[in-house]
Amino acid sequence: MALKTGDEYIQSLKELDLKAHVMGQAAGGLTSHALVEPSMRAVAQTYDCAHDPQSKDLFRVISPLCNEEVNRFTHLHQSAQDLVNKVRMQRHCGNLTGCCFQRCVGMDAANAVYSSTFDIDAATGSAYHQRFKEYWAWVQKNDLVVDGAMTDPKGDRGKRPKDQTDPDMYLRIKERRQDGVIISGAKLHQTGMLNSHEILIMPTISLRPGEEPWAVCCAVPTTAPGVRYIYGRQTSDTRKLESCRLDVGNPKFGGQEVLTVFEDVLVPWERVFMAGETAFSGTLVERFASYHRQSYGGCKVGVGDLLIGAAALAAQMNGVAAASHIREKLVEMIHLNETLYSCGLACSAMGQPTASGNYLVDMLLANVCKLNVTRFPYELARLATDIGGGLLGTMPAAADLEDPVAGPYIRKYLKAADGVAVEDRFKVLRFIENLVAGAGSVAYLIESMHGAGPPTAQRIMIGRQGDLEGKMQKVKSLLDLA
Numbered sequence: 001m002a003l004k005t006g007d008e009y010i011q012s013l014k015e016l017d018l019k020a021h022v023m024g025q026a027a028g029g030l031t032s033h034a035l036v037e038p039s040m041r042a043v044a045q046t047y048d049c050a051h052d053p054q055s056k057d058l059f060r061v062i063s064p065l066c067n068e069e070v071n072r073f074t075h076l077h078q079s080a081q082d083l084v085n086k087v088r089m090q091r092h093c094g095n096l097t098g099c100c101f102q103r104c105v106g107m108d109a110a111n112a113v114y115s116s117t118f119d120i121d122a123a124t125g126s127a128y129h130q131r132f133k134e135y136w137a138w139v140q141k142n143d144l145v146v147d148g149a150m151t152d153p154k155g156d157r158g159k160r161p162k163d164q165t166d167p168d169m170y171l172r173i174k175e176r177r178q179d180g181v182i183i184s185g186a187k188l189h190q191t192g193m194l195n196s197h198e199i200l201i202m203p204t205i206s207l208r209p210g211e212e213p214w215a216v217c218c219a220v221p222t223t224a225p226g227v228r229y230i231y232g233r234q235t236s237d238t239r240k241l242e243s244c245r246l247d248v249g250n251p252k253f254g255g256q257e258v259l260t261v262f263e264d265v266l267v268p269w270e271r272v273f274m275a276g277e278t279a280f281s282g283t284l285v286e287r288f289a290s291y292h293r294q295s296y297g298g299c300k301v302g303v304g305d306l307l308i309g310a311a312a313l314a315a316q317m318n319g320v321a322a323a324s325h326i327r328e329k330l331v332e333m334i335h336l337n338e339t340l341y342s343c344g345l346a347c348s349a350m351g352q353p354t355a356s357g358n359y360l361v362d363m364l365l366a367n368v369c370k371l372n373v374t375r376f377p378y379e380l381a382r383l384a385t386d387i388g389g390g391l392l393g394t395m396p397a398a399a400d401l402e403d404p405v406a407g408p409y410i411r412k413y414l415k416a417a418d419g420v421a422v423e424d425r426f427k428v429l430r431f432i433e434n435l436v437a438g439a440g441s442v443a444y445l446i447e448s449m450h451g452a453g454p455p456t457a458q459r460i461m462i463g464r465q466g467d468l469e470g471k472m473q474k475v476k477s478l479l480d481l482a
């Protein structure tokens, strides 16, 4: 099947006709809902890029799974170069949208499930891997968006899944039947869920013997009976409902997170890829997390490019572009952003094949990448706020620009360097505001902190992967210590 264009993708979502609770109302027609539509357009970009002559070579790749050309967002990485190309592609999408384009999480989940099912089969004689291959070949051929669903509500974080007062705090197999499993629970913070065709469910944590019901990996269509969606709020989101687009900041694109409830959902066995194999839950979680930590070395860098560009424009508009401290701050922003990119590329270039044949990033470097992502975008935001000035927080509404009384005052007093239109200054400052304190900050800052796990999760992995013992041994050898 030919790769979809953005318009064909949007048409496919219209046919799904998903419903959700959005700001206190049961809502349908989501593809034209003012809050949802910008996020859908961001995903559509991942389709259009596969047709754009400038980018299609990067976005198209032959998949050995289905022997067809597929969109790289559904690809199972076959080499370290594939991993590098993934990060380049993500930076490109960040550059085009200035937000989360939502399609990475499914790609990362698929690559982790592919190698983990192979390992489960090798150890237990199960047949999950072949099932997953058939499922994923279908996803590739139909060029689908898959939501990678890992994060459970987790209830009391001090308790194991089996010790929670409510067993649904971690999504679980409630019943095993001849025709499949019945799952019950929820997944929080689901990126791009309402823009997806499929959901690929994974456990959140490494599970122990006795926790078999929670060791579940499976796929369900977003239209499956029993699945309910509750839309996440973002700062300043209601600006998208206003007639004037200028105050939105990012007038074309946006992100999306959704609380997703699974109320006794039947999953047929051919879509079940782990059911009780607790010993492999940790591997799956770690691999998914590592791929996703790599992803941020591309997508956040792409958005960072735009924040740097906007800060430089704001300085130019204010007439301070030549000031040495401004130039220094812009260089610092570039340095931080390129450091993230370097980490994304490094963990990709050092990737290795798994036993299943697809490539996995260098886990230590991927965790270093993400730990830097929990900090550097915040520093970039701080520097952009410094350069942008206080108007980032105090600018009048764009509607007042058109007001016969207020408008002339705004045009007079918000004018900066000669030759700069006040509307253009508004646009740039609102764009920065969007990323440092508005709807865009959900993906650029909060997701940088928590997406793919909070900083402590990376520190734990770095501690495990950092080979402290080996480092001590090297010193012992060098110094002839006993």
Ligand SMILES: Cc1cc2nc3c(=O)[nH]c(=O)nc-3n(C[C@H](O)[C@H](O)[C@H](O)COP(=O)(O)OP(=O)(O)OC[C@H]3O[C@@H](n4cnc5c(N)ncnc54)[C@H](O)[C@@H]3O)c2cc1C
Pocket (backbone or CB within 6 Å): 105, 148, 149, 150, 151, 153, 154, 157, 158, 187, 188, 189, 190, 191, 192, 257, 442, 443, 446, 447, 450, 451, 452, 453, 454, 455, 456, 457
């Ligand atoms: C914008 C955004 C998009 C996301 N997209 C997705 C997605 O598409 N798919 C998906 O599956 N997930 C997604 N996530 C979820 C993300 O992986 C989680 O937010 C992350 O793993 C942290 O989990 P939490 O939010 O439950 O935080 P918590 O677990 O509540 O963490 C809060 C703090 O408590 C600490 N803590 C937690 N547990 C313990 C413990 N047992 N002992 C000591 N300290 C503890 C943490 O280290 C952290 O400092 C997204 C998150 C965000 C913010």
